[in-house]
Amino acid sequence: MNTKPSAPRWIRKVIQQQNSYHVPPAGDFIKLDAMENPWPMPEEIKQGWLDALSAVQLNRYPDPVASALVSRLRAVMEIPADSAIMLGNGSDELIQAIMMAVAGENSTVLSPSPSFVMYEVLARACGLSFAGVPLQQNFTLDMSAMRVAIEEHQPAVIFLASPNNPTGAAFQQAEIEEILNHAPGLVVVDEAYQPFVRDHREDFMYRLKDYPDLMVMRTLSKVGLAGIRLGLIAGHADWIRELDKLRLPYNINSLTQTTAAFALDHWQEFQTQIDDICSERDRVFSTLSSLEGITAWPSDTNFILFRVSDDRAKIIHSKLLNKGILIKCLHGASSALDNCLRVTIGCPEENDAFLEKLLEILSDA
Numbered sequence: 274m275n276t277k278p279s280a281p282r283w284i285r286k287v288i289q290q291q292n293s294y295h296v297p298p299a300g301d302f303i304k305l306d307a308m309e310n311p312w313p314m315p316e317e318i319k320q321g322w323l324d325a326l327s328a329v330q331l332n333r334y335p336d337p338v339a340s341a342l343v344s345r346l347r348a349v350m351e352i353p354a355d356s357a358i359m360l361g362n363g364s365d366e367l368i369q370a371i372m373m374a375v376a377g378e379n380s381t382v383l384s385p386s387p388s389f390v391m392y393e394v395l396a397r398a399c400g401l402s403f404a405g406v407p408l409q410q411n412f413t414l415d416m417s418a419m420r421v422a423i424e425e426h427q428p429a430v431i432f433l434a435s436p437n438n439p440t441g442a443a444f445q446q447a448e449i450e451e452i453l454n455h456a457p458g459l460v461v462v463d464e465a466y467q468p469f470v471r472d473h474r475e476d477f478m479y480r481l482k483d484y485p486d487l488m489v490m491r492t493l494s495k496v497g498l499a500g501i502r503l504g505l506i507a508g509h510a511d512w513i514r515e516l517d518k519l520r521l522p523y524n525i526n527s528l529t530q531t532t533a534a535f536a537l538d539h540w541q542e543f544q545t546q547i548d549d550i551c552s553e554r555d556r557v558f559s560t561l562s563s564l565e566g567i568t569a570w571p572s573d574t575n576f577i578l579f580r581v582s583d584d585r586a587k588i589i590h591s592k593l594l595n596k597g598i599l600i601k602c603l604h605g606a607s608s609a610l611d612n613c614l615r616v617t618i619g620c621p622e623e624n625d626a627f628l629e630k631l632l633e634i635l636s637d638a
């Protein structure tokens with residue numbers, strides 16, 4: 274008789290080698306680690322949202338194509354009329370669908386590094402090779418390294434998070450165009466932070482018509498709706514038609530469809546929050562930059578990456594925790610991120626608390 278589960282024999286080796294996605298418990302901390310919008314649904318519209326939710330028929334399956342939601346997304350995100358779109362239970366699910374669609378022993382997924390960790394995690398889980406091309410020291414693209422890597426790996430897919438997580442800046446438009454011109458396969462521009470970008474002429478949603486192998490990904494997670502899990506990808510119908518075969522039926526639940534449609538009907542309220550977050554970001558950045566021993570990188574997102582001196586990232590991270598503030602420690606994630614920490618922009622009181630505690634810690638030393 275077996276006394277032990279046979280999982281080690283059957284679970285694929287790449288899966289056994291992987292770690293689960295770890296989310297630290299939030300406890301009573303001021304939570305500035307996950308790029309969430311700090312503000313709840315505005316009070317003035319909350320009752321209207323609850324009314325909309327109470328009309329949802331939970332006994333029925335959701336609208337399989339989420340048509341009411343799709344038309345609002347198209348309007349608010351200015352998706353070109355001749356581009357197709359697919360919705361995901363968060364953009365993570367869309368990244369996964371892309372990996373499953375191109376998976377094969379000889380296929381490679383390429384992305385600059387450091388970037389969003391799910392590209393590598395999901396590529397490997399699907400049995401793909403992953404090539405991370407180091408960014409330059411200032412976290413801009415190393416175009417000659419990109420050209421060489423594209424030539425060498427002939428990647429099925431290139432992921433470009435722009436603005437990039439965890440570094441915060443957008444890549445140069447001309448460089449993304451050059452990558453589009455050299456890529457043999459799909460190029461996904463992940464615009465998760467597009468709402469926080471200063472100059473929207475840089476958005477690639479408007480460039481879909483120019484590049485048949487370009488897809489643009491967006492999410493509602495960073496703008497106040499992380500809890501409902503809604504992402505989207507737009508691109509040529511020839512790509513979307515294939516990806517859609519991998520989408521699980523009814524992947525966007527009814528509560529998400531209704532909530533997202535409601536939010537998009539009241540987008541100005543969310544836009545106001547986004548504008549406030551952007552001005553707080555600029556305030557936190559200038560304070561951080563003025564501190565001795567800290568290098569902060571300019572950000573077009575709702576977070577700021579900064580480096581501390583004297584090998585103190587882990588100490589500062591845990592001292593902040595002791596003072597009730599949770600940010601992200603990136604030290605150890607890759608050598609490019611040595612002694613780097615990432616703080617998400619919260620509401621003004623939270624940002625003040627973070628800056629005040631950080632200053633205390635720095636002047637203790």
Ligand SMILES: *Cc1c(COP(=O)(O)O)cnc(C)c1O
Nearest residue numbers: 363364365434438465492494504
């Ligand atoms: C947060 C993030 C996502 C994932 O967003 P979800 O829609 O919540 O799955 C995708 N890409 C980047 C670059 C991100 O930072």
